[in-house]
Amino acid sequence: MHDTLPTANTGDLIKTYRVGRGPMIVSSICASIPVLVALFLVYFVNTVRFPDDPPAADRTTSTFNGPPAFLYGIIVFLLILAALMFAVAFWQKRLNAARFELYELGICHVAPGVSDFVPFVEIDDLYLLAVGQTGIADLINGVAYRRNSAEKFRVVTPLVDESDEFIERVRELHVQQRLPQMLDTLGRGGVVQFNYADSKQIWSKRIAGNFLKIKTRPLMVSAQYLEVDGRRTPIGLLRDADTSTWTGKVTIKDNDGQVVLSTIATGIMGMDLFLNVLAYLQEHQLSPIAEKFAADL
Numbered sequence: 446m447h448d449t450l451p452t453a454n455t456g457d458l459i460k461t462y463r464v465g466r467g468p469m470i471v472s473s474i475c476a477s478i479p480v481l482v483a484l485f486l487v488y489f490v491n492t493v494r495f496p497d498d499p500p501a502a503d504r505t506t507s508t509f510n511g512p513p514a515f516l517y518g519i520i521v522f523l524l525i526l527a528a529l530m531f532a533v534a535f536w537q538k539r540l541n542a543a544r545f546e547l548y549e550l551g552i553c554h555v556a557p558g559v560s561d562f563v564p565f566v567e568i569d570d571l572y573l574l575a576v577g578q579t580g581i582a583d584l585i586n587g588v589a590y591r592r593n594s595a596e597k598f599r600v601v602t603p604l605v606d607e608s609d610e611f612i613e614r615v616r617e618l619h620v621q622q623r624l625p626q627m628l629d630t631l632g633r634g635g636v637v638q639f640n641y642a643d644s645k646q647i648w649s650k651r652i653a654g655n656f657l658k659i660k661t662r663p664l665m666v667s668a669q670y671l672e673v674d675g676r677r678t679p680i681g682l683l684r685d686a687d688t689s690t691w692t693g694k695v696t697i698k699d700n701d702g703q704v705v706l707s708t709i710a711t712g713i714m715g716m717d718l719f720l721n722v723l724a725y726l727q728e729h730q731l732s733p734i735a736e737k738f739a740a741d742l
Contacts (some may be wrong), residue, residue, distance in 0.1 A: 454550060454564075455548040455549070455550050455551060455553065455562060456548050456549025456550035456551075457548065457549050458546060458547075458548055459547045459548060459549060459614065460546075460547050460611075460614075461544055461545070461546050461547070462544060462545045462546075462547065462601070462605050462606060462607060462608070462611045463543075463544045463545075463605065463606055464543065464544075464604050464605055464606070475530050476527050476530030476531045476533075477527075479523040479524070479526045479527040479530070480523070480524070480527045482523055483519075483520045483523040483524050483527070486516055486519060486520050486523070487520060489516070490513065490516050490517070490520075543555065543556040543557075545601060545605065545611065547611065547614060547615065547618075548562075549618070550564050550565060550566075550622060551563050551564035551565050551567075551568075552565075552590065552599070552615065554599050561599070563590065563591075563592060563599070564622075565618055565619050565621075565622035565623055566622050566623055566626055567592045568590050568591070568592060568619060568623070568715070569591070569592060569593045569594075569638075569640065569714065569715070570589075570590065570591050570592075570593065570594070570598070570640055570661075570714035570715065571588065571589075571590050571615070571616070571619050571714060571715045571716075571717075571718070572588065572589040572590065572598065572656075572657075572711075572714055573585045573587075573588055573612070573616075573711040573716060574586070574587035574588060574589060574600075574656055574711070575587070575711065576602065576603070576656060585612060585711065586602075586603045586608065586609070586612075587600065587601060587602045587603060587608070587612070587656075588600075588601050588611075588612045588615060588616075589601070589656070589657060590615075594640070594661065597657075598657045600657065616717050619715065619717065619718060620717050620718050620721055623715070623718055624718060624721055624722065624725075627718070627722055628722070628725065631666070631667060631668045631722075631726070632668070634667075634668070635667070636665055636666065636667045637665075637666050637667075637722070638663050638664065638665055638666075639663070639664040639666065639713060639714060639715055639718075639719045640661035640662065640663060640664065640713075640714045641661060641662055641664055641708055641712050641713040641714060642659040642660065642661050642662075642708075642712040642714075643662070643708055643712065644694070644707075644708050644709045644712065646659055646660070646712065647708075647709040647711065647712040648709070661714065662674060664706070664713070664719065666719075666722055666723070666726070668680070668726060671683060671697070671705065671706075671723065673705055673706045676705075678699055678705045680723075680726045680727060681727075682699045682700050682701075683697060683698075683699060683700075683705065683723070683727060684697070684698050684699065684700065685724070685727070686720055686723060686724075688710055688720075693709050693710055693711065694707060694708065694709055694710060695707075695708065695709075695710040695713065695716070695720070697723075
């Protein structure tokens with residue numbers, strides 16, 4: 446029985462991804478070490494003789510030449526350290542209680558008392574992240590998603606087991622579900638919007654963290670033009686996008702070699718979808734796009 450299945454149309458469940466237990470186990474073991482050391486010191490304090498103590502009848506009793514307060518201070522410090530580390534382990538346990546259920550039509554974040562399903566066709570911002578020590582190398586190891594800027598990002602980090610597989614599947618399914626919808630809008634003469642954070646923001650987030658506190662700008666796309674920061678360039682004048690594996694940048698130029706857009710690729714919300722839309726428009730310029738797309742499937 447599946448007691449967390451959202452009421453929306455989800456399609457079939459593909460796989461469930463949970464936070465790994467490894468960090469919780471490591472945190473618990475590390476928290477136990479200062480507790481054991483503190484217990485040893487308590488035993489030591491009760492068996493050792495201090496300089497101000499009266500002479501002991503048992504001459505074999507060990508003597509500690511420092512003040513008792515020094516040992517008591519170490520014991521208190523170790524217990525505080527252990528408490529903090531146990532708190533981290535408890536936090537890891539709470540994380541482990543949550544999971545991400547990947548369906549054909551969307552993602553469901555399940556936590557105690559919460560079942561939050563977001564369909565792929567409603568995800569405007571799919572934000573690929575390079576976090577931790579891999580951030581500078583532009584290695585994608587996390588993903589955040591939301592319907593629009595009015596919502597908070599839901600984040601999947603490398604703490605989730607098989608996060609690489611999850612990210613790849615989400616990228617594929619987002620394009621698969623959202624691309625026909627966008628091409629239909631464009632084919633009827635509409636305009637679709639993507640959002641992007643400039644390279645300066647992405648680099649600063651990699652260094653300082655706080656990846657989710659970003660300000661985005663719109664990228665407007667119609668069947669006739671690409672609009673970047675208010676400047677419109679006809680689709681027919683665009684060269685193919687150049688994506689560099691060395692710099693992590695995506696650069697789009699016009700036929701005269703003028704740069705239309707140059708930014709860190711992962712700063713484009715829904716990067717894969719954006720590049721697919723542009724590529725299709727360039728191939729089927731000024732055609733009934735939705736019909737052509739349906740015929741190609």
